[in-house]
Amino acid sequence: MRETRNLEFKEQLTNTFLKTVSAFANYGTGTIKFGVKDDGTIIGVQNPVDFCLNIENKINDSINPHPDYSLKIDDETNVVILTVKQGSNPPYLYKSKAYKRNDTASIEVDRSELSQLILIGENKTFDSLNSTNQRLTFSILEEALQDKLGIEKLSSDILITLNLKQKDGSYTNAGELIADRNNYRGIDIVRFGENINIILDRVSFEHVSILKQYQQSIQKYQQYYQHEEIIGSTRNIVSLIPEEAFREAIANAIVHRIWNINSQIKVSMFEDRIEIVSPGGLPQGLSRDEYLSGQISILRNPIIANIFFRLGLIEQFGTGIRRIMNTYQKSLIKPQFEIFANSIKIVLPVLKYIMNDLSDESAKIYEAIRLGSNTTAKLVKESKFGKTKVLKILNQLIEQGYIAKIGRGKATKYVISSDRS
Structure with a gap:
């Protein structure tokens, strides 16, 4: 047993686990096991009931808004299992900072990721927000709509219908991105x-x-x-x-x-x-x-x-x-x-190895050889075909000129023909 993106071990209770609570609540349900060393060795905790109470107090006092979580005690090992569910109201903050998982560590999110979490928590998307650029033209969009949908002229009502413009007349970020000119990297x-x-x-x-x-x-x-x-x-x-x-x-x-x-x-x-x-x-x-x-x-x-x-x-x-x-x-x-x-x-x-005359089974063997499986034993293991079937396919590929046979006996290897590589 080892730590993963969604599983963390803690020998004892310290405030560092709260960063992981924030990470799981923000980005995906995960589990923290208390009473387990980093290498997976189980040592348990003393007074697991009081231990759980301390966990609850720390989460309720330190994470805002309160995440959805559950606690369980393994009666055989005295390991306390904390499961934190991904929440619907991010960002979940610990000391005014949001965290995410980076492999087996919990790290602070950057400014752009925090912005994304805020938008999710408000049930909004970036392209629906008002643009800082309100001097926009849409000749490229107009021409595209004329060609595809047959509209005569792009009107303000159409822009509103497409959510490129708000009813109050302000353009959205989507409007700026679609407009003839914008301020974004492309x-x-x-x-x-x-x-x-x-x-x-x-x-x-x-x-x-x-x-x-x-x-x-x-x-x-x-x-x-x-x-x-x-x-x-x-x-x-x-x-x-x-x-x-x-x-x-x-x-x-x-x-x-x-x-x-x-x-x-x-x-x-x-x-x-x-x-x-x-x-x-x-x-x-x-x-x-x-x-x-x-x-x-x-x-x-x-x-x-x-x-x-x-x-x-x-x-x-x-x-x-x-x-x-x-x-x-x-x-x-x-x-x-x-x-x-x-x-x-x-x-x-690039479509370099298209062969319409090969069956799916022959193509599978050919591709395995191309990727380095050059012996009968390796091809049997890679394809999961029987040895007799693999040998039959190999002989067909040799006859068709797709592969060549090198060596004899146990030293036999198969390679892609020079005119096919």
């Missing part, structure tokens, strides 16, 4: 050469409408990852990376990022992949599995999301990740999603 795109020390191209799209930033990003993608191929009388567009996947990833980054921090969306373009890093981790209440499966959608910027939805830039809320994955169905290399406390990275690989 998207930084870098095209690298053989390594990150070689920069072939760099451009930043900022202080302009996020609708324009979206379109400019698509154009950069098309410049480097699409080309025309003429076969007979037919002219085809060949995409090294699926355009739909890139569109979804960029739209995702714009719609779901935290806007009230001075940071850009970073797009790194390499020969074999595109990496898109968006400021801000997962919205509160959304787990990694829920994010990846698209079963639940928690919108950090619902007004902006609604605009992108109306313009057809995103489809049903919460389906972006699944749509990205669907564009790679026939690819042996899949997109990657890395989720950090303060950012999310999406990696879109």
Whole structure:
């Protein structure tokens, strides 16, 4: 047994546990076990009933507002178990400071995170607040609505309906972000050469409408990852990376990022992949599995999301990740999603290993070899197929020219054919 993000051990009662109470109440239900050493050794506590009373007094006197928690005594070990539930009225403060979990430690949140907690506690979103910039124009939005919805002219009533403007005439933060000009950092795109020390191209799209930033990003993608191929009388567009996947990833980054921090969306373009890093981790209440499966959608910027939805830039809320994955169905290399406390990275690989003539089972063996499983034993373990089946698939792949066999007997290894790598 060891400490985790949602589990902390305390040998005795000191006020430091109150930082963790704040962290669990703010960001996710967790447990503190008293009478347990850092290494998981159980030592118990003396007078557990009085111990619980002291915990209650400290929490009630020190955490504001009062969190929802429960206490339990393990009668066999005299370990006191404190469970703190994630609250609906953040921020939960200890000595006027809010805390979060950073791996197994409880640390103070920064100013931007505190702002997010305050908004959640007030049941508000950043894009719904009044903008400090009230001199806005919307020609880019007007043109987009004319093309998509057929409106003749963008009126004040339409801006109010879209929640870009309040009934009192003031513009929201969403209004400023959608407007022709704004005061926000945007998207930084870098095209690298053989390594990150070689920069072939760099451009930043900022202080302009996020609708324009979206379109400019698509154009950069098309410049480097699409080309025309003429076969007979037919002219085809060949995409090294699926355009739909890139569109979804960029739209995702714009719609779901935290806007009230001075940071850009970073797009790194390499020969074999595109990496898109968006400021801000997962919205509160959304787990990694829920994010990846698209079963639940928690919108950090619902007004902006609604605009992108109306313009057809995103489809049903919460389906972006699944749509990205669907564009790679026939690819042996899949997109990657890395989720950090303060950012999310999406990696879109070049469609380099598409093989329509391979069955799913053959493709699985091929991909395992490509990733380093180069012996029969390793392939059996990786694929969970029987040895006879693996050998049959290997022979088929050799005949088709996808892989090559090196060595004999126990020294036999399998590698990707040189013309396939």
